[in-house]
Amino acid sequence: MSRRPAGGAALPRWVLIPAAAAAVFILLPILALLTRIELAELPSLLSSEAALSALWLSLRTAVAATLLCTVLGVPLALVLSHATFRGSGILRTLILLPLVLPPVIGGIALLNTFGRQGLLGESLELLGVQIAFSTAAVVLAQTFVSLPFMVIAVESALRGVQKEVMEAAVVDGAGPTQLLRSIVLPLILPGLASGVVLAFARSLGEFGATIAFAGSLQGVTRTLPLEIYLQRETDPDAAVALSVLLILVAVVVIGLTRPRTAPDALR
Template sequence: MLLVALSVLLVLFLVLPTAALLARGLTPTLLPTLASPAVLDALRVSLVTTLTTLALTVALGTPVAFLLARYRFPGSTVLDTLLDLPVVLPPVVAGVGLLLTFGRTGLLGAPLELAGISVAFSPLAVVLAQLFTSAPFYVRAAKAGFLAVDRDVEAAALTDGASRWAAFWLVTWPLAFPFLLEGLVLCWARALGEFGATILFAGSLQGQTRTVTLAIYSALESDLAPALVLSTVMVVVAFGLLLTVRLLASRHPSS
């Protein structure tokens, strides 16, 4: 009975805040508030930036994951650890690092400023903050996917005359795809919920850099209705993403 009581206590603690939020957010004012300019701007900024982040993650993260899964080279373990580091770093620390790199007086920021490119406190800064904090989730899942592919199947394709590029697209990619899709879901969820690095590196400008999470924080200081609506949207989206990940994981439990 003690185990049941402790389990119920934890479940209630985790579920009640979400239930209270949905109870306050799912009201007749949901749709009118959802159609307000501030809410629509936040949704648009989040959608555009997270989709851009996903595209960059796939383009840049897939080759890295493949190399780490298939090749061993000096420093590969250190590189693998460094790529996982943003997962455990506090987002605020990530924001400071991005500012020191891409800020006006940063390592790369100063040369970029001379070239007429301003990164900090722009939509590009939102994308970079999301990319830094979320890409490792995709890389980890993609690496696991490439490791799970049977090398004999690839070898058979090469023996049948397929080029390495064709074997990758026709054999390796489809077999690893469930892992890649799971990684994309986790990556998008992390990018969508990014806050600390974004507010430090990109600011909170409505219609430009104010994402859903920043809009919730901003609305709490003035008007609770948009905060409740956006929080409700985030809960629904988060539940859908987690359910998707669970369904994908059930298809390959070895991941």
């Protein structure tokens, strides 16, 4: 199942040319970035207190956002894949909106929802919940922009689950929850894994919604991308060094999740 069909379905050779162009298009700018780095200065740039606190904050919030995306996104994908109700198509489209929305506008939308004057602001204030300028706001911003990735990944995996398998399980007397737990979830695990990778990566890189919604304070709301943007103002070299740090973190995380699971998840 995870092997590519060999021989018969060989690729036409010309595909290699645009494929190579695509790879170069992505890798060349990153290479150009790496050439700007002064290796001797790297350790001191990366170990500054501001950098470390931004990195730690980014890791914590991105993990939290990914968990939220999983807890909320997988059930939504399940519902959408079963959807027979009217308007489910529209719902599916609307849920993808954060993908098209410029993140800054997403942040403004969140502000209008959870902010002090927002739709839910007063109710939240009554409950004693202050989201503004808190780490929770960062997690919310990241979840908002990342959730669609999780939903898409899991839903397309669900469509790959064969009806016969599920029907057979039902015939064998499996209830809905048991079916979900022992048949569906194991089958969509690769899709779920790539959803996790995508959501985490998107959360890690999140900038626009965070700055518009959460603010920017060291250790509280200033994640690595915000710190990078700020450093660029005075010290572009430090900004590049921090970007490399971000890339490294992303590569490590994606590397940890990807090899066993991802290849056929997003077909």
